[in-house]
Amino acid sequence: MPNMIGPGKWVQIEYELRDGRGNQLEKTEEPVEFVYGSSDLLPAFEQALEGLAQGDAVNISIPPEDAYGTRDETNVFKVDRTEFPDDAELSIGDEFVAEGEDGTRLNMRIDEVHDEYVVVDGNHPLAGETLNFQVHVMKVRPATEDELLAAKIEASDTPEPDGDPS
DSSP, rough: OOOOOOOOOOOOOOOOEEETTOOEEEEOOSSSSETTSOOOOHHHHHHTTTTOBTTTTTEEEOOOOGGOOOOGGEEEEEEEESSSSSTTTOTTTTTEEEEESSSEEEEEEEEEEEEEEEEEEEEEEETTTTTEEEEEEEEEOOOOOOHHHHHHHHHHOOOOOOOOOO
């Protein structure tokens, strides 16, 4: 019986990611390796891999609700230009981290730059997108004790999954 993806397995995959319109968003250049259940992959993506074996090739579609969520237009707002450093060169698409009133880190992206204000977007860039993966499972085997330990340590040092499949 072949090794199948599941808890305690070391997995190596290659994938291509496209949005709901078919635009390529990402393609692995090097295989992605992880220990199942201890990675920072999107949970829905990892769950869709469970039960696959070496050599399997599958298409996985993940709706926005199970990926980066739906877009929330209240997360798009104006910030007074004086809130940014005077010498800051601001460009559309620039990303930065702001601190919320409660001290949480907020990832933001600049959508518009004006003399008096800047429009920022706090939605994840892939919010509202259906993610379509073409995945090839290259290798599956039991994880070694060292790999399990390293994955456990990495998981305890890592904040909540960012969803990036790689």
